[in-house]
Amino acid sequence: MARGVRIALDAMGGDFGPAITIAGAARALERRPDCEFLLFGDEALLQKELAAFPELAKRSQVRHAAVSIRMDEKPSVALRQGRRVSSMWMAIEAVKKGEADAAVSAGNTGALMAMAKICLHTIPxxxxxxxxxxxxxxxxxxxxxxxxxxxxxxxxxxxxxxxxxxxxxxxxxxxxxxxxxxxxxxxxxxxxxxxxxxxxxxxxxxxxxxxxxxxxxxxxxxxxxxxxxxxxxxxxxxxxxxxxxxxxxxxxxxxxxxxxxxxxxxxxxxxxxxxxxxxxxxxxxxxVNGGVFLGLNGVVIKSHGGMDAKGFARAVEIGYEMVREExxxxxxxxxxxxxxxxxxxxxxxxxxxxxxx
Amino acid sequence: MARGVRIALDAMGGDFGPAITIAGAARALERRPDCEFLLFGDEALLQKELAAFPELAKRSQVRHAAVSIRMDEKPSVALRQGRRVSSMWMAIEAVKKGEADAAVSAGNTGALMAMAKICLHTIPxxxxxxxxxxxxxxxxxxxxxxxxxxxxxxxxxxxxxxxxxxxxxxxxxxxxxxxxxxxxxxxxxxxxxxxxxxxxxxxxxxxxxxxxxxxxxxxxxxxxxxxxxxxxxxxxxxxxxxxxxxxxxxxxxxxxxxxxxxxxxxxxxxxxxxxxxxxxxxxxxxxVNGGVFLGLNGVVIKSHGGMDAKGFARAVEIGYEMVREExxxxxxxxxxxxxxxxxxxxxxxxxxxxxxx
Structure with missing residues (x-):
């Protein structure tokens, strides 16, 4: 069997944060059981949400991130404050380091775009x-x-x-x-x-x-x-x-x-x-939730910020498909x-x- | 009482030509009885259509135009073939000469725009x-x-x-x-x-x-x-x-x-x-039919080419209102x-x- 698809989640992104992203990941895992997750965000919060989803917890690693990017933050400020230390940046960086195959975020679009571009660069x-x-x-x-x-x-x-x-x-x-x-x-x-x-x-x-x-x-x-x-x-x-x-x-x-x-x-x-x-x-x-950032050396998916768990799960699945189908x-x-x-x-x-x- | 509003019609324009434009004008006249019309197009055709609308016939003058601009004609070709002699050009020119207050056409948008611009020029x-x-x-x-x-x-x-x-x-x-x-x-x-x-x-x-x-x-x-x-x-x-x-x-x-x-x-x-x-x-x-060309020294209204008489009448009325309200x-x-x-x-x-x- 092929290796599982490793998804790095900006678990703090979106209008509702971990309450939706964790539930969404759990839902995606039901449909794509070979998914593995790296969850970036406030560790205490994430562990609390994960307690409700034992299957997901088994297939996940939680990585603490000290900063969450605000939905209305200017991209330049988000970069200054969130580079290396935010859940958004760390999820993207996991793709760059080869620890994950795709990053998924429901966070601020402009910040996600800016970070993805700086971190992953465009395809030659x-x-x-x-x-x-x-x-x-x-x-x-x-x-x-x-x-x-x-x-x-x-x-x-x-x-x-x-x-x-x-x-x-x-x-x-x-x-x-x-x-x-x-x-x-x-x-x-x-x-x-x-x-x-x-x-x-x-x-x-x-x-x-x-x-x-x-x-x-x-x-x-x-x-x-x-x-x-x-x-x-x-x-x-x-x-x-x-x-x-x-x-x-x-x-x-x-x-x-x-x-x-x-x-x-x-x-x-x-x-x-x-x-x-x-x-x-x-x-x-x-x-149809899940915008795909194209042209980067890595797969980055943007979920709509206001999505519920079902919608977020679809964005995760789109990331999964993009990786599986190369x-x-x-x-x-x-x-x-x-x-x-x-x-x-x-x-x-x-x-x-x-x-x- | 104020003078009537004089509408110059490109009666040959649109997907259906005089069958719709004349019926539409008649309908507009019912709602705006102080309208007068200058009808430009194939005189025989127009007279035939007008026969069904005696009230409109009383308030109209027919002016023969030898050329009708095709709906899919390139604007440059339309200008070359239709300048001075097409129903579209003549309707616009009537506004320029002060014989009409507004021109209405359901014809080719690009040609109408080009002719209106050349004939009327933009407001200083x-x-x-x-x-x-x-x-x-x-x-x-x-x-x-x-x-x-x-x-x-x-x-x-x-x-x-x-x-x-x-x-x-x-x-x-x-x-x-x-x-x-x-x-x-x-x-x-x-x-x-x-x-x-x-x-x-x-x-x-x-x-x-x-x-x-x-x-x-x-x-x-x-x-x-x-x-x-x-x-x-x-x-x-x-x-x-x-x-x-x-x-x-x-x-x-x-x-x-x-x-x-x-x-x-x-x-x-x-x-x-x-x-x-x-x-x-x-x-x-x-x-909502009736696009208004703005910025010209004259009122020119574009009806959707596929409109029926009711829709075309609305375009005429928009022309009327633009004139009345200056x-x-x-x-x-x-x-x-x-x-x-x-x-x-x-x-x-x-x-x-x-x-x-």
Whole structure:
């Protein structure tokens, strides 16, 4: 049997800290019994929570961390105060040291990104990391990135996002050659910002392995699930994600209010409750919890800060899958093909530019 | 009584042409009986459609246009083939000549934008026009701009968008001093792209009349209706709009499918049909149809190309309201205050920069 997957948990992260992270880890362990955990945080607190989960306690080591990063701390302050001594940093560092295979945190996104970048560095050839997440669609799920790990992107970064997102899609969506689209303001080749048009050209020409580039996708194409991987720059990606969340909440609120309007509508809602339950499950954000930081020399997963144990467990499982299915090897392989092409193109143009003899 | 409002219609625009635009104009006239129409398009076709609407025929003049711009035509080609001779151009030109107060088209957005800009030019001090639209929220409606009239924006353009959007909000939302937010990836002042942060500083300092600047808004704040006017650069704005449309469709599709799953759920849906009807009305995009091109020396309204007569009538009415409530005067007034401040600041810094004697 293969070696277990070792997860380093920032057990203090999130809106609820160990009460949720420990219960979430226990839940993930039920589904992935070959998980082992390194739990970073206030030792006394963690031991107290662990007492309720003897199975988890058997598969865990607790490592004391003196500092917990606040959810609203600025990344620069978090780094100054939390480097080496915070549960967040120590969980990431465990990945760097090879003591763990993946780090999972429900803490402050900006701080997690900053620490992960400083501690793990980016994969050779990838300049900037990205944050990717699952997006429920009418066809199932898609992966959307970057969701705000960085803002602004040149064409090269957009190509890197396509490479990283498709590696993640192979693991999560179980397709060997995921379809990839670039988010744009129109599907015609003439529209959009220069970087996006240039990235489209690069992706078409590169014919990268394990990546089926399909062209531009508009905002309404994400929810339709027209491609497996939607690539965009982090500012627009973050706004798209939050706008979609806001719209889903808005429609659900409208529906709930309308259903509570009269006795008759309430009765109707009662009879149709299996339908509402089905919708609730399909729109349950806990099922898609777990953003993946891509492009680093290590697997780092971000859980939503407000998640319950079920949601946090899903983030742990996403970390597990990324390790088991070798996310980093998949990214490195496709990235190396892209870079060989770049190098070949550079050599060719250098030769072409040589003065004729 | 005040003079009627004269609307120039590109009667050939949209997916259905005169069949919808003429019926829509007739419907708008019922609600706004002081409208007059200049109808541009294929004269024979228009006369045929008009025959069914004698009231509209009395209040209309038909002007023959030899060319209709295709919905998928590139703006550059549309301009080359349609300048002076297309129904779209002629409708806009009627505004320029003072023969009409507003132009309304359901045609190709890019072509309409290009023609409007070339024909009408921007208001002094406004460098680039914008496209703004109503967005249904949990509190009612908000205005979001720019939705893709241009991509990319410096801080000055974002301030112009705030000025133009709040002028439109005063008319549509009937508030004297609309609240304004800048769309960003976080609500903290440290986040986001430089242009957005700089625009935030400018808006805080300027204290412009009829504009209550509230700071940053995240994507999920749009649907909550946290501000009357949401300002963003056109790429992100277009993606936010289409992503929201896609998500609303997605949730509605899930709901419909779930409700059709069994006899019991179908019965529930039947009993609760007033609730579904209420939702349908609240989410009916026809009620918010009519994008407003802002920043031009004239009122130009863009109807969604796929709208029916009811939706097109709403776009005509938005044009009507913009004229009646003097959109252009409102924009010019706030813009002139902003420019006086700019000039004063420039003078002050020139004085400060003078060598001391």
């Amino acid at each position: 050839g990838i300049e900037r990391p990205a944050l990717a997440a699952l997006w429920p669609t009418l066809r199932g799920q898609s992966i959307v990135l970057d969701l705000g790990a960085s803002v602004g992107a040149d064409a090269k970064h957009l190509v890197d996002l396509a490479i990283m997102g498709s590696a993640m899609a192979r693991i999560i969506l179980h397709v060997e050659c995921p379809t990839v689209g670039l988010l744009n303001v129109g599907t015609e080749e003439i529209k959009g910002v220069e970087e996006v048009k240039e990235a489209s050209k690069l992706l078409r020409e590169a014919q990268l392995p394990n990546l089926d580039y399909q062209g531009f996708v508009e905002g309404d194409g994400i929810g339709k699930g027209v491609v497996d991987v939607v690539v965009t720059e982090g500012f627009a990606g973050n706004i798209a994600l939050k706008t979609a969340e806001g719209t889903a909440t808005q429609v659900k609120t409208l529906l709930r209010d309308a259903m509570n309007r009269s006795l008759l509508t309430k009765l109707g809602a009662l009879l149709a409750r299996s339908a509402f339950e089905e919708m609730r499950v399909k729109l349950d954000t806990r099922n 996310l980093l090897a998949k990214i490195r392989h496709t990235a190396s093909v892209a870079h060989e092409q770049d190098a070949a193109a550079a050599t060719a143009s250098a030769i072409a530019a040589r003065p004729q003899e | 001090g406004i460098e680039r026009p914008a496209l703004a639209a109503l967005w249904p929220t949990l509190r009612g409606q908000s205005i979001v701009l720019d939705l893709g009239a241009s991509v990319g924006a410096d801080a000055k353009h974002l301030v112009d968008l705030a000025i133009m959007g709040s002028a439109m909000a005063r008319i549509i939302l009937h508030v004297e001093c609309p609240t304004v937010g800048l769309l960003n990836v976080g609500t903290e002042e440290i986040k986001g792209v430089e242009e957005v942060k700089e625009a935030s500083k400018l808006l805080r300092e300027a204290q412009l009349p009829n504009l209550d600047y509230q700071g940053f808004v995240e994507g999920d704040g749009i649907g909550k209706g946290v501000v009357d006017v949401v300002v963003t650069e056109g790429f992100a704005g277009n993606i936010a709009l289409k992503t929201a449309e896609g998500t609303a469709t997605q949730v509605k599709t899930l709901l419909r499918d779930a409700m059709n799953r069994s006899l019991l759920t179908k019965l529930g849906a039947l009993l609760a049909r007033s609730a579904f009807e209420e939702m349908r009305v609240k989410l009916d995009t026809r009620n 959109l252009l005067a409102k924009i010019r007034h706030t813009a002139s205050v902003a420019h006086e401040q700019d000039a004063a600041a420039a003078t002050a810094s020139a004085i400060a920069a003078r060598p001391q004697e």
